[in-house]
Amino acid sequence: MPFLVFSLMLVVFGLTTGEFVIAGILPDVSRELSVSIPAAGLLVSAYALGMIVGGPVVTTLTARLPRRPLIVGLIVTSIAGNAASALAPSYPVLLAARFVAGLVVATFFAVAISTAVSTAPAGRQASTVARLTLGMNLGIVAGTPLGTVIGHDLGWRATFAAVAAFSAAALALVLRSVPDRPAPTVGSLAGELRVFTGRDVLLAIALTAAGNLGVVTVFSFLAPLVTDVSGFSDEAVPVLLLVYGAGAVIGNFLGGWLADKALMPSLAGLLAVLAGVLAVGGAISGHRLPAAVLWFVLGVLAFAIIPGMQTRVLATAQAAPTLAIAVNASGFQLAAAFAGWLGGRLIDGPGPRSIYPVAAALTIVGLLIALYSLRRDRRPAAAPTPQEPAAHH
Structure with missing residues (x-):
């Protein structure tokens, strides 16, 4: 892995750990600050809201800054x-x-992707994205449990201090690896925003939101699904999180390799397999061994689709790739927020097992978007009309 990509991946690891670790120390925060668990849960919402707002706003305001000082x-x-x-x-x-x-998370992720991809060899863009998103995998699989242990042993404040310290160490590596290049050439704000009038860009962002919504809903309710549906004990939940995370690491590199070979065909194929696995999930999740295998496969597929989706946004938004990636990240956060609401309604209504078929149906929506985009790609090139900019492929 190139040193530049490695240093940026470490920062992604720190940011991801900082995002997810709050779930493990929520009761500790609640007790010390004398607030209810639901009120402490708003700390998760505050972080997500920062990402949603910061994606388009911070990226737009910093578009003319040189990449190194911006990072x-x-x-x-x-x-x-x-x-x-x-x-x-x-x-x-x-x-x-x-x-x-x-x-700053969405903007950093967008700038990191565009910076890393700009140094990647031809035909290796998706694999480079996969190396960066490995930091997300490791943040969920290793960073979050480790931060939780630190919080339980040394207090929740030590967890946030550790995240800050790790990010500072990663910053030292970034200072050595990120080249000092001039600011990218960008047009007016209206010109930057005009990239979102392109149908292919909007389809790429919709693909990310719809394609991830089903599996994010399932993952958000992993604990009740494995205890209430599959019959595991509470102590098995961290183990199954590790099983999911192991699949995620494999899926991350598999997805990057497949996307470099055939971007949209591989995305469509992975979404079709994911929808099928989710559809049978409700039927097999009542048995422990099949359920454990199910969580591993879901981890593989959930992260196999991410490198290709990010690469698709870059490919269709060449006029403003960083802004498009940042908005894409904000859209993913909105989808995650909706997943939390939807899963709660399903558990209160038909029950947790119903999450699987609903997630499969949502994934099929993403599959349809991918197939439509693939069909557009295969149409003969035509001159752009004033209403629709030329698509970039």
């Missing part, structure tokens, strides 16, 4: 947000600190 500034802001979280004297201050920490 450094984004990492420093994240470090400050996590350090402020560790030192927060009250719940409102902690809430604000989590919002600030999340504010």
Whole structure:
């Protein structure tokens, strides 16, 4: 792995750990700050809201900055947000600190992808994206459990302090690896935003949201699914998270390799397989061994689709790739928020097992978008009309 990609991947690891680790220390935060668990849960929402707002806003405001100082500034802001979280004297201050920490994540991820891909050999763009998103895998599989252990042993403030310290160490590597290049040439704000009038760009962003929504809904409710449906004990939940994470690491590299070979055909094929696995999930999840295998396969497929989806956005938004990737990340956060609401309604209504077939139906929507996009790609090239810019492939 190139040193540049490795250093950026470490930052992604720190950001992902900072995002997900709150779930493991929520009761500790609730007790110390004397707030209810639902109120403490809003800390997750504050971070997600920061990502949703920061994606388009921060990316647009910083579009004319040179990449190296921009990347450094984004990492420093994240470090400050996590350090402020560790030192927060009250719940409102902690809430604000989590919002600030999340504010730069979508922009950093977008800039990191565009910077890394710009140095990738021809035909290896998706594999490069997969190496960056390995940081997400490791943040979920290793960073979150480790941060939870630190929080339980040393207090929840130590968890945020550790995330800040790790990000600072990664920053030192970034300073050595990211080239000092001039600011990218960008047009007016209206010109940047005009990229979203292209149908292929909108389809790519819709593909990310719809294609991930089903499996994100399932993952969000892993604990009740494995205990109430599959009959595992509470102690088995971390083990099955590791099983899912092991599949995710494999899927990440598999998806990058497939996307480099055939981007849209591989995405359509992976979504079709994912929809099929989710469809049978409800039937086999009542038995422990098939359920364990199911979670491994879901981990593979859930992360195999990510490199191709990010590469598709880059390919269709060449006029403003960084902004498009950032908006795509914000869209993914909106989908995740909707997944939390939807899964809750299903559990309260028909029951947790119903999440599987509903997730399969949602994934089929993503598959249809992928097939439609593939069909558009295979049409003979035509001159662009004033209403629709030329698509980039």
